[in-house]
Amino acid sequence: MLGGKLNRGDANRRSRPYCFRRCKLSSSTNIESLPDDLLFQILLEVPAQDIQKGARLVCKKWHRIICNRRFVDEHLHHSTPGIIVDIRRHSSPAVFAATGRGRVEISKFNFVFRDRAPASCNGLIVEDNYISNPATNKRFDLPAYSPKLGRGICYAIAYAEVSKQYKVVLMHCSKYNEPLEILKCAILTAGVDKSWRHLHMKNLSIGAPVTTDGFVHWPRSDDTHVFTLNVETEIFTEAPVPKVCVQRPKYYMSTGKSLSLLVLCGGYSFEVWEMKSETGEWTKLFKIDLEPLKGRFGHLVHKFCLTHIRLIGWLNYPEVLALRISASQLCVIYNVRTQEIDYFEVYYLSGYHNYGVHRNSLVWLSGC
Amino acid sequence: MAAETGTPTTLTLKSNDDELFSVAESAAILSVTIRNMVEDGCAGGVIPLDNVDGKTLASVITYMNGISAIPADEEKKKSYRDKFLSDKDFETLADMVLAANYLNMSCLMDAVSAKIAQVMEKKSVGWVRRKFGIENDYTPEEEAAVKEEHKWTFEGVETDDDN
Numbered sequence: 001m002l003g004g005k006l007n008r009g010d011a012n013r014r015s016r017p018y019c020f021r022r023c024k025l026s027s028s029t030n031i032e033s034l035p036d037d038l039l040f041q042i043l044l045e046v047p048a049q050d051i052q053k054g055a056r057l058v059c060k061k062w063h064r065i066i067c068n069r070r071f072v073d074e075h076l077h078h079s080t081p082g083i084i085v086d087i088r089r090h091s092s093p094a095v096f097a098a099t100g101r102g103r104v105e106i107s108k109f110n111f112v113f114r115d116r117a118p119a120s121c122n123g124l125i126v127e128d129n130y131i132s133n134p135a136t137n138k139r140f141d142l143p144a145y146s147p148k149l150g151r152g153i154c155y156a157i158a159y160a161e162v163s164k165q166y167k168v169v170l171m172h173c174s175k176y177n178e179p180l181e182i183l184k185c186a187i188l189t190a191g192v193d194k195s196w197r198h199l200h201m202k203n204l205s206i207g208a209p210v211t212t213d214g215f216v217h218w219p220r221s222d223d224t225h226v227f228t229l230n231v232e233t234e235i236f237t238e239a240p241v242p243k244v245c246v247q248r249p250k251y252y253m254s255t256g257k258s259l260s261l262l263v264l265c266g267g268y269s270f271e272v273w274e275m276k277s278e279t280g281e282w283t284k285l286f287k288i289d290l291e292p293l294k295g296r297f298g299h300l301v302h303k304f305c306l307t308h309i310r311l312i313g314w315l316n317y318p319e320v321l322a323l324r325i326s327a328s329q330l331c332v333i334y335n336v337r338t339q340e341i342d343y344f345e346v347y348y349l350s351g352y353h354n355y356g357v358h359r360n361s362l363v364w365l366s367g368c
Numbered sequence: 369m370a371a372e373t374g375t376p377t378t379l380t381l382k383s384n385d386d387e388l389f390s391v392a393e394s395a396a397i398l399s400v401t402i403r404n405m406v407e408d409g410c411a412g413g414v415i416p417l418d419n420v421d422g423k424t425l426a427s428v429i430t431y432m433n434g435i436s437a438i439p440a441d442e443e444k445k446k447s448y449r450d451k452f453l454s455d456k457d458f459e460t461l462a463d464m465v466l467a468a469n470y471l472n473m474s475c476l477m478d479a480v481s482a483k484i485a486q487v488m489e490k491k492s493v494g495w496v497r498r499k500f501g502i503e504n505d506y507t508p509e510e511e512a513a514v515k516e517e518h519k520w521t522f523e524g525v526e527t528d529d530d531n
Contacts, residue, residue: 030462031484031500038465041477045485057493057514059505 040065044078048123048135048360049107051075066362076122076361081315083322083331084358085346086118094134096358097344099315099333104344109134118354121157121211123361126168131157131190135360145170145186145196154180156209156216157190160232166190166365167231169199169209169216179205179221187234191365199229201236212254215277219252226252226259228277239280242273249306254357255317268294268306272318286318288336293325296341301327313357324355331355379406380414381429387422388414395432400472419470424463427456431476449479458484458500 031039043066046055056066065071082098094109118127125132132139145153149172156169172184182204186196206218206227218227223246228237241261249264261273261282268291275282290309298304312322315333324331333342346353377393379402397403405415417425431452438444456464461484468477488496497504506514 030459032502034462034465038469042465042481042484045482046488050489050491054491054493054496055488057506057511058496058500059502061505062502063514 036061036065040071043071044075048075048079048362051362052136072362072364076359076363079123079359079361081357081359083312083315083333084118084120084356085331086354086356087346095346096134096360097331097333098360099320099342104333104342106344118356119154119156119209119211120356120358121166122159123359123363124157124166124365125358126155126157129153131166131168131365133361133364136362136364138364140191140365142168142188142190143193143195145172145184149184154209156211158211158214158216158231160189161214162232163189164366165192167234169229169231170196171209179207180218181205187229187231197234199234199236201227207252210252210254210259212258212277213256215259217252217259217275217277223247226275226280228259228280230277237280239275239282242282242284245271245273251311253311253313255314257317260314260317262288262311264306267291268309288321290323290334290336292339292341293323293332293334297325297328297330297332300325300330310355312355315357322355322357381425382414382416383420383422383425384416384418385422387425389425389429391429391432392436395429395436398432398436398473398475400474402471417471420467421463424460424467427460427464428467428471428473428476435475445475449475453479453483456483458487 031042034042039062043051043055043062051066056063080098080100082096085095085097087094095106096109097104097106099105118125123133123135125134126142129144130139130141152173154171154173156171158167158169159165160167166189168188168190170184170186170188171180171182174181174183182201185199185201187199188196204218204227205221207221208218210217210219214230214232216229216231219225219241220227223241225238225240228239229235230237245261245263251262251270253260253262255274258277259275261275262270263273265271265287267289269287269289271287272285273282274285290306293309294304297308301308308326310324310326312324312331314320315322319335319337321334321336322331323334329345329347330343331346334340378390379393379396381389381391381396381402383389393406397406402415420428431449434448434452435445438448453461461480464480465477465484468474468480487499491499496502504511
């Protein structure tokens with residue numbers, strides 16, 4: 001028993017990834033008899049929709065493990081981001097595609113988007129004056145903006161970590177397509193505020209918003225600056241885009257944590273830059289090459305060039321990019337490091353879809 | 369401390385039902401629990417593993433040997449893990465979760481958890497209960513209340529037509 005005793009002492013001294021427990025093993029071990037912390041680990045691997053429809057209803061113990069903040073938060077961090085395809089036809093449900101177990105898995109939401117590209121954050125989507133979680137089918141109506149605004153409203157949603165609240169930014173734009181001419185900008189804390197608070201944003205011409213942890217960013221359409229809103233403090237800042245990147249084709253995308261900028265630097269190569277949200281400081285990081293896509297999808301069009309590649313966003317920064325091939329209905333999940341390519345097609349009659357990065361989660365608003 | 373010679377060191381592991389197993393130290397130290405014991409110089413004789421039975425330990429050692437024979441190629445390791453777990457029943461998987469936790473082998477723990485979770489995907493509540501032998505301890509009223517907690521608010525919602 002000497003070894004056994006030493007082993008227990010050992011466990012107390014060292015940090016262990018999983019809770020150490022002594023459990024009597026018998027020949028009739030089953031899932032039911034596992035300790036709660038191990039069941040917790042297993043349930044983290046179950047997709048949000050299956051938790052919602054199945055696991056949480058199984059028994060009281062499972063419900064207790066699942067329905068609390070710690071599980072929901074860990075489940076979110078465990079989830080795999082995917083591509084949400086908003087089919088621009090009434091009554092066509094949105095499609096969600098993510099790689100799981102080495103292949104692309106496609107699911108349909110019991111959910112129809114009604115507006116332009118929906119804003120997504122931690123599994124929550126805001127559009128058309130409500131917040132929803134398409135994986136759990138929960139919905140929360142936002143208060144109406146007063147006085148009533150006309151068409152051209154778009155939203156962004158971001159998580160303020162210190163106050164543990166989701167904040168929604170409303171933008172009323174004079175134009176429906178980019179660049180957006182912002183007429184009004186307002187913010188509210190979801191589930192808390194009963195009305196919108198006006199934000200002073202200069203009458204600016206900007207591109208579509210990009211959300212990172214705790215921040216919303218808008219590239220100015222003159223290509224020189226990025227406008228950043230800290231949703232915690234509700235203070236705007238403005239940071240210049242690196243001079244060498246100005247007037248070059250570029251994409252702004254969220255890495256989750258921060259804003260990344262992909263700047264074309266000849267051929268199919270992009271320089272990847274990253275901005276610190278707090279300081280507006282840019283760092284050039286590495287180059288990625290999309291040339292292998294040409295070999296793979298070049299046959300789809302007469303003369304394949306970069307304009308056929310449209311970047312959607314990072315699925316797993318700094319490795320996995322989501323993009324689409326504009327001459328086709330192909331959505332591509334591309335690992336820029338291993339150059340591995342996965343793809344799927346979205347067959348619908350109408351030609352115009354919106355694409356975005358989304359993750360399925362159990363997240364919901366506190367107090368709702 | 370294990371002798372630092374060129375020859376591979378072999379450890380002897382003992383299950384809680386007194387079966388003895390020989391395993392190369394290089395494979396066994398995939399278990400952080402065993403690695404710590406080796407580093408602390410407690411691995412000279414027989415290492416008793418009080419929480420793992422012989423059948424499960426044999427399986428875990430097969431895994432240790434298999435995975436440590438694969439060079440640093442995550443893809444190959446992943447496909448080995450998939451293959452290794454493909455023919456295991458729930459009882460074995462549950463034993464493996466306990467063993468992986470006790471031995472502190474996060475890669476095996478994650479793979480087995482994912483494997484168990486995978487069978488729950490797109491399955492009804494009744495199916496999960498039957499498959500895992502879980503008793504429904506909700507009264508019909510309680511179950512209805514839990515379902516109501518997260519009502520499917522979107523079902524049957526019509527799209528608006530004011531655009």
